[in-house]
Amino acid sequence: MDLIANHITHRFGDLAVLDDISFTVGAGEVVAIVGPSGCGKSTLLSILGGLLQPTSGAPELRGAPPADSLNPLTFVFQDFALLPWATVEENVEFPLLHTQLSATQRRALVDDALRRTGLTDFRKTYPKQLSGGMRQRVGISRALAVKPAILLMDEPLSALDSQTRELLMEDFVRLLADGGMGAVYVTHNLEEAARLADRIVVLSRRPGRIREVVTVPMTRAARGEAAAREKLLALQNQIWSLIRNEAIDAEREVQHA
Amino acid sequence: MLDRAPAAETPAKDDATRRVRFRGAGFVPAGSRFGGWIALALVIAIWQAAGSASLVNPLFLPAPSAIARAIYELAMSGALWQHLSASLLRIGVGWLLGTAAGVAVGFAIGLSRLARSVGITFISALFPIPKIALLPLLILWLGIGEEPKIATIALGVFFSTAISVYSGVDAVPRNLICMAQSFNVPFTTIVRKVIWPGALPAILAGFRITASVALLLVVSAEMIGAQYGIGAFVLQAGNLMQTDQLLAGVVILSVFGLAVGKVINWLETRLLHWR
Numbered sequence: 001m002d003l004i005a006n007h008i009t010h011r012f013g014d015l016a017v018l019d020d021i022s023f024t025v026g027a028g029e030v031v032a033i034v035g036p037s038g039c040g041k042s043t044l045l046s047i048l049g050g051l052l053q054p055t056s057g058a059p060e061l062r063g064a065p066p067a068d069s070l071n072p073l074t075f076v077f078q079d080f081a082l083l084p085w086a087t088v089e090e091n092v093e094f095p096l097l098h099t100q101l102s103a104t105q106r107r108a109l110v111d112d113a114l115r116r117t118g119l120t121d122f123r124k125t126y127p128k129q130l131s132g133g134m135r136q137r138v139g140i141s142r143a144l145a146v147k148p149a150i151l152l153m154d155e156p157l158s159a160l161d162s163q164t165r166e167l168l169m170e171d172f173v174r175l176l177a178d179g180g181m182g183a184v185y186v187t188h189n190l191e192e193a194a195r196l197a198d199r200i201v202v203l204s205r206r207p208g209r210i211r212e213v214v215t216v217p218m219t220r221a222a223r224g225e226a227a228a229r230e231k232l233l234a235l236q237n238q239i240w241s242l243i244r245n246e247a248i249d250a251e252r253e254v255q256h257a
Numbered sequence: 258m259l260d261r262a263p264a265a266e267t268p269a270k271d272d273a274t275r276r277v278r279f280r281g282a283g284f285v286p287a288g289s290r291f292g293g294w295i296a297l298a299l300v301i302a303i304w305q306a307a308g309s310a311s312l313v314n315p316l317f318l319p320a321p322s323a324i325a326r327a328i329y330e331l332a333m334s335g336a337l338w339q340h341l342s343a344s345l346l347r348i349g350v351g352w353l354l355g356t357a358a359g360v361a362v363g364f365a366i367g368l369s370r371l372a373r374s375v376g377i378t379f380i381s382a383l384f385p386i387p388k389i390a391l392l393p394l395l396i397l398w399l400g401i402g403e404e405p406k407i408a409t410i411a412l413g414v415f416f417s418t419a420i421s422v423y424s425g426v427d428a429v430p431r432n433l434i435c436m437a438q439s440f441n442v443p444f445t446t447i448v449r450k451v452i453w454p455g456a457l458p459a460i461l462a463g464f465r466i467t468a469s470v471a472l473l474l475v476v477s478a479e480m481i482g483a484q485y486g487i488g489a490f491v492l493q494a495g496n497l498m499q500t501d502q503l504l505a506g507v508v509i510l511s512v513f514g515l516a517v518g519k520v521i522n523w524l525e526t527r528l529l530h531w532r
Contacts, residue, residue, distance in 0.1 A: 051435055071440050081436035085454045085531040094450065095440035126531050146440065 001063045001072060001149045002026050003184070008047055008057035010040065016207035017043050020057070023201055023213065025150060027063070028179035030220075032193035033186045035203030035211075036243055036250035041186040042078075042154050044208065048184060049073050049152045065149045066180075070099055074148035078155040080139045082127040089114065089123040092142045113145040117171070133164035140171070151183040157192060165192075172196055173220055190236040195223055202239055205246040205253075212242055319501040327505035336490075341509065343485040344475050347403065351410025352471045359415045359467075360460070363422020367456070368448070373423075380419055388413040389477040396482065406478040413474045414467040421463025425456030458532070461525050468517040472510065487513075 003025040010018040017040040025031045033041050046052035048059045050073065065072035075081075082091050092113050096106045114120045117137045127135055136156060143151055157165040169192060176183060176196070187193050193200050200214040216235065222228050301321050307313050308320025315323060331337040365372035366380075388409050395405035429452050437447045479488025487506050494502035 049439060051439060073439075075436070075439045077432060077436060079432055081432045083433060083451065083454070085529075094437075095442065097450070098442050098446050128531070 001061055001065045003048060003073065003150050003182070004060040004062060005044070005048060006058050006060050008044065008054045008059065010043055010047060010052070011055045018047075018054070019207040019209045021203075021208065021210060022057075023210065024062075025182055025184055027149070028182050029199070030176055030183045030185060030197045032197035032200045033184065033203060034188065034190060034193050034200060034239060034243070035208055036205045036247040037188065038206050038250055038253070039203045039246075040206060040208035041188075041203060044203075045075075045152050045154050045184060045186045049075055051075075066147065069147045069149050070101075071095060071146035072149040074143045074146055074151055076136075076139050076143050076151055076153040076156045078158055080127070080132075080135045080159075082135055082138055082142075084127050087124050087126055088119055088130075088138050088141075091127070091138055092119075092145050095142060095146050109145045109147075113141040116144055116175070117141040131164070132160050133168060136160060136164075136168060137171070140168075140175070144175070148181060151181060151185075153183055153185045155187055156185075158188070169195060173224070177220065190239050191232075193239070194232045194235050196220065200239060202242050204243075205250045214239060316498065316500060319504060323501045324504045324508060327499075327501040328508065331502070331505060337509070340485050340487050340490045340506075343483070343489075344479065344487045347406050347410060347478070347486065348471045348475050351407040351475070352414050352467065354407070355411035355414025355471075356418050356464070356467065358411070359418025359463075360422050362415070363419040364426060364448075364452075366419065366423040367426025367452070376419070376423075380416060384416040384420065388416075388474060389481070392478055392481055401482060406475070406483065409478050410471050410474045413470045417467045417470055418460075418463050421459050421466070422456065425459025425463070426452055428459060429455030458525075458529055461521060461529065464524075465518065465521050468521065469514065472514055472517075476510065 005021050005023050008018055008021040009016075021044060023031070033044060035041055043052065047054045050059065061072070083094060086094065089110055092110045093106055096109060099106075101109070111120070114123055117140050119134070119137055119141055122130065122134065127138065130138070136159075139156070157168055160168065173196065175181070183196075185193065185196055194216060197216055198220075200216065201210055202212045202214060203209065204211045214235065216223075216232075218228055218231065223232060304318075305321045308315065308318070308323070313320075319327075328337070331340075362372075362376060366376040367373075391412065392405055392409050395408045399405045399408060433451050433455065434447060437451050442450075475486065476488035476491070479486035480492045483489040487510055491503055491506035491510075494500070494506060
């Protein structure tokens with residue numbers, strides 16, 4: 001199943017946020033969206049996931065989702081969006097409650113998702129008892145439980161410390177390794193984009209337009225090797241040179257807003 | 258190369274040092290478990306001592322022992338239960354009716370644009386009216402039986418409940434609703450599993466307020482037109498200058514208020530354990 005951004009433009013009142021954004025996320029592909037602060041990255045993701053109606057253009061799907069997918073487009077949120085009154089397993093089960101699945105089937109999906117994210121021993125804990133990294137694991141586990149075709153990740157690591165970020169990045173690489181699941185990964189962190197994405201969509205400052213689409217010239221597995229580090233760093237520098245001046249302008253704009 | 262710090266730095270003998278003043282104290286009031294009870298016991302003891310030593314005229318302020326005796330005699334005569342049951346019935350029915358209507362209207366205002374635009378206007382206009390002022394009108398409409406008293410309590414409870422419920426619904430984090438929508442969770446499930454538990458802290462806080470409102474209104478309503486009830490009893494005792502009986506009624510009201518508070522505490526512990 002492909003996800004297509006088809007000439008998406010969006011305005012909040014008089015404020016133009018996105019201008020004619022078009023790109024396609026192929027099946028199993030990971031596309032990162034980067035750009036200066038306030039360029040509309042998260043707005044674009046909300047539109048792609050059907051949570052926000054664009055002013056013009058539309059998000060579209062091409063092809064059938066996997067037969068076992070219960071929610072083909074599934075978000076992983078920056079602030080985790082966990083139900084504080086529910087335990088870890090109740091949070092993971094939450095998106096399955098309204099499906100036709102039996103309790104046994106739901107249980108099997110929850111068990112599998114918890115196992116894949118290393119949360120099996122924490123199933124009875126409440127979110128407030130967990131660290132930020134573990135809470136985001138619950139968010140990822142909840143997303144995996146519905147067997148998504150494409151994960152929509154809105155800066156999923158930005159609320160975490162650098163060590164936890166590194167650990168979760170390794171988890172993402174592992175989860176996306178088999179190519180069975182694609183992702184749109186919104187981030188302001190160029191290292192994350194370079195580590196994870198097959199292609200990087202670089203947006204301009206507001207109103208966000210596509211400045212460039214950069215293809216990462218190596219497999220995700222190869223990026224963990226020492227020899228790849230220089231190439232990835234060069235890629236990050238290339239992208240940074242594209243957005244640096246606009247990031248400075250955007251920062252000044254935010255400060256004067 | 259990294260500079261290595263010496264294992265331990267000790268100031269030279271002639272260096273004058275000053276300890277950094279601790280500035281982080283205060284603003285963390287911790288409740289003592291028995292402090293409140295000890296203070297209460299102390300006040301009662303002083304009050305009793307003043308009464309026993311005839312320092313206070315018992316007509317104006319009877320001693321705690323006299324109040325306790327009055328309560329005992331009331332209980333033994335059966336009058337206590339007669340008054341208490343009449344008040345409890347009015348409070349119970351009025352509170353339940355007002356709460357049920359308030360929760361329904363509060364949720365409607367919190368979830369529906371139409372209900373919000375209409376409901377908030379009416380609530381803003383009617384909430385500030387002292388509900389006891391409506392009792393004569395309610396008597397005119399509903400007769401002189403139990404109905405106007407119950408309706409007064411229900412009205413008082415309704416507005417506070419509706420406000421706390423829609424405020425609670427408004428306070429449910431928007432990201433949780435978006436999360437549920439992103440999983441195609443149906444509206445009713447979002448209300449049941451996200452909005453209801455999210456609004457529950459505000460709803461229970463509202464219950465604490467409406468319990469006090471109900472108590473206030475039952476006493477006021479009973480003082481205006483009732484033969485039985487704690488309010489009627491207190492008024493009658495006041496008219497007869499039986500201050501020990503009057504204060505016995507006040508103590509019973511206080512105990513009732515405390516009991517309701519305990520029940521709400523218990524509910525909060527049970528239902529909001531995740532906080």
